[in-house]
Amino acid sequence: MKLVKKPLLFFFGLAVVLVVISLFLPSSVHVERMLAIPAPPEKVFDQINTLKNWEKWSPWHQLDPNMKLQYDGAPSGIGTKYSWQSKQRNVGNGTLTITKSVPHSTIETAMHFDDGDGIGRFKLEKIRDTTQVTWSMDSDMGKNPIAKYVGLFMDKMVGPDFEKGLNNLKMVCDGK
Numbered sequence: 001m002k003l004v005k006k007p008l009l010f011f012f013g014l015a016v017v018l019v020v021i022s023l024f025l026p027s028s029v030h031v032e033r034m035l036a037i038p039a040p041p042e043k044v045f046d047q048i049n050t051l052k053n054w055e056k057w058s059p060w061h062q063l064d065p066n067m068k069l070q071y072d073g074a075p076s077g078i079g080t081k082y083s084w085q086s087k088q089r090n091v092g093n094g095t096l097t098i099t100k101s102v103p104h105s106t107i108e109t110a111m112h113f114d115d116g117d118g119i120g121r122f123k124l125e126k127i128r129d130t131t132q133v134t135w136s137m138d139s140d141m142g143k144n145p146i147a148k149y150v151g152l153f154m155d156k157m158v159g160p161d162f163e164k165g166l167n168n169l170k171m172v173c174d175g176k
Helices: 002-022 041-049 051-057 059-063 145-151 154-174
Strands: 028-037 068-072 081-085 094-102 106-113 116-127 130-140
Touching: 028 154, 041 051, 041 106, 041 116, 041 130, 041 154, 051 059, 051 068, 051 081, 051 154, 059 154, 130 154
Parallel strands: none
Antiparallel strands: 028 130, 068 081, 081 094, 094 106, 106 116, 116 130
């Protein structure tokens, strides 16, 4: 009985400590990447503002070329929405809706995933003969202790996808 009791007490104590620590962890997550694209803001904006174009450059479309997509609303701009279903764990299921579209400068999206929500943003800034694109995401991990721990690693998990997506977007806008 002692052999079972000590490990159980240890794991219970560890769980309590981890939950208490999670109370002090941030619940908000911010991921951001930037890239200068040698194309005018109009061209870059059109690639992002038209959700069907995402199939050409989104890193998640490349991870699962067999994912099921459904588009709703106008071809581009505010209210345009797409849903996806994927059997790939790192792609999952969800919806993305354009909630703000300021020509050639800003696009914001509301994202709903199986395990949470987020706000995506694309900021475009003309700098000489390039367009500086900043892609960011903000998400609230809530009060769930496990989600808060996952939030600590979100930049390392999603950041490389943003980098790949921006590089793909650069190739599409460059015509290469």
